[in-house]
Amino acid sequence: MEALGHLHLIEYVGEQTTSLIKMVPEDRRLAAAIVLVVWVSAIASSLIDNIPFTATMIPVLLNLSQDPEVSLPAPPLMYALALGACLGGNGTLIGASANVVCAGIAEQHGYGFSFVEFFRLGFPMMVVSCMVAMCYLLVVHVVMGWN
Secondary structure, three states, rough: EEEEHHHHHHHHHHHHHHHEEEOOOOOHHHHHHHHOOOOOOOHHHHHHHHHHHHHHHHHHHHHHHHOOOOOOHHHHHHHHHHHHHHHOOOOOOOHHHHHHHHHHHHOOOOOOOOOOHHHHHHHHHHHHHHHHHHHHHHHHHOOOOOO
16 A cells, blocks of 8 residues: 555546546436545455555545536545445455455465455455446436435
8 A cells, every 4th residue: 555655556547437427418427426436446446455555535526526627526436435445445356444354354264265266256246246236326316316
């Protein structure tokens, strides 16, 4: 994480996500923002620690929601980030601290599993759970307008 901080990689991901959202027509922008934030945060959180990623993305999303050019409500963006980062951590063994602790305890009791074994089960589950979360957010915030 320290190296990613020095390289400003997380900030770069946030900036690219923001620029993609700004390119979408205004009538579809909220839906596109929800989809992008869920999946970018899920993929990133499956590969890196989700706490620094989330801490870096919150100001990016707040700035995006306060930009008069964009005019997006903040709550759907925050929910998309929270769900994507949380559920994304289930994709790989290193995606969440709980996964690493579980692997360590399992190894101590003779039930060890590798990164690849975890990935084969965890990544499809992450995809399914993120799809459900994304659909829920789209229905609630885009279709029903709960902003």
